[in-house]
Amino acid sequence: MNPVVNLTRGGNRRTEVQARPSAVSLFSGAGGMDVGFRQAGFDILWANDLDKVAVETYRRNLGDHIVWGDIEDHLSSLSRFAGVDCLFGGPPCQGFSVAGKMAPDDPRSQLVRSFMRAVEIVRPRAFVMENVKALGTLAKFKPVRDDLRASADRLGYRTELHILNAKDFGVPQARERVFFVGFLDAEPVQFEDRIRKHRRAPITTLEALRKTGPQGTAANPKTCNAVITIAERPVLRRSPYAGMMFNGLGRPLNPHAPCATLPASMGGNKTPIIDERQFFGDGTSWIETYHAHLMTGGAPSTLREAPGHIRRLTLEEARILHTFPEGYDFAGGRSATYRQIGNAVPCDLALAVAQATIDVLEDGAIDDEGDHEPSLRFAFGS
Known part of the structure; x- marks a missing residue:
């Protein structure tokens, strides 16, 4: 099935006569990571997710190779993809997220183990697992990181763990995530040096959104009706784009920098806020003026x-800030679409990771002649 949207990107070193590297995608969601991997040149053979609406979105845009259901029910069948070039995915992160319980024993936290069981079964030449920054940095999750590394090492993978910020790779969004990468029977790959080559200049929120025009137009319809009320007791920070000048958890977007991380909880009063005049009018900012008034002791x-020109981020604007391609067709209603976008890996961040992965695979750092039969069973530490 041909993709509905145009996923072609420049700069791909592969030619039409070269075989495309193959991949399997897990915890695929609406396809943010898959868009980036496909743009880099990967042929995605199979994908899976438990969210039925996200699976429908994936099918509409990327193809019928996605299967709906619990990954645990499909692990045994993954052996038919043994030896693919890459297995990638982002297991649900709520158990590790600072916005969630941050509990290693949360059932969703166990899905990193499902991912590694898939690595054992498929034995890909490379794997890429994405998750929230906390998994890669907090001391409480060090046992999880150690188990991941030990398990990959037993399977013959040389691994690296990197914290990457989407804003460094052409995404107009400051979104830090951990990437755990592994390469089978590899020499030291220095993945950080390879991905650094794919860094791009930061894009501000204003630069990204200005072309959409005001909300309410055909190109940028109004999609969030949550009322914005002014806080009676504002909590101030040095920046007008922090603190709490409005009720609810939505924060104003700073037009002069990449936006803050877009949450999956968008759709109501957690949806980020835009000053329409600042973005699409004369550039004046009621938010900055009101903040200055409060900071100097004003009531x-x-x-x-x-004011009416202070409003919520639209779905189209959220799509742009997450670098989903133009015309990407999301299934489900407004809340479901906001959730799918917020849960996804930004496409251009995934593209950079996928390009760096191909760099390793093509540079001959992987031993293709070695014995790839697993010699040790997968096991996590107690």
Whole structure:
């Protein structure tokens, strides 16, 4: 099935006569990571997710090779993809997220183990696992990291763990994530040096969104109706784009920098806020002016609702800030679409990781002549 949207990107070293590297995708969601891997040149043979709406989105845009269901029910069948070039995916991260319980024993935290069981079964030449930054940095998750590394080492993979920020790779969003990568029977690959070659200049929120035009147009329809009310007791920070000048958890977007991480909980009062005049009008900012007023001792506004030009981020704008291709067709309603975008790996971040992975595979760092039969069973530490 041909993709509905155009996923072609420049800079790919592969030619039409060269075989495309093969891949299997797990925890695929709406396809953010898959878009990037396909743009880099990977042929994705099989994908899987438990979210039925996200699976439908994936099918509409990327193809019918995705299977809906629990990965545990499909692990045994993955042996038919033995030896693919790459197995990649982002296991659900709520158990490791600072926005969640941060519990290693959360059932969703166990899905990193499912990912590694898939690595054992498939024995790909490379694997890429994405998750929240906390998994890669917090001391409480060091046992999980150690188990991941030990398990990959027993299977013959040389591994590296890197914290990457999407804003460094052409994504107009500051979103830090950990990437655990492994290469089978490899020499030291220095993945950080390879991915550094794919860094791109930061893109501000204003640069990314200006072309969409104001909300309410055909190109940028209004999609979030959550009312924005002014806080009676504002919590101030040095920046007008932090603190709490409005009720709810939505924060104003800073037009002069990449936006803050877009949460999967968007759709209501957690949806980020835009000053329409600042982005699409004369450039004046009510948010900055009101913040300056408060910082100099001014009284909070007695108005309940914010001015009409202060409004929520639209779905189209969220798509752009996550670098999903133009025309990407999301299944489900507004809340489901916001959730799918917020849960996804930004496509251009995935592209950079996929390009670096291909760099390793093509540079001959992988021993293709070695014995790839697993000699040790997968086992996590107690």
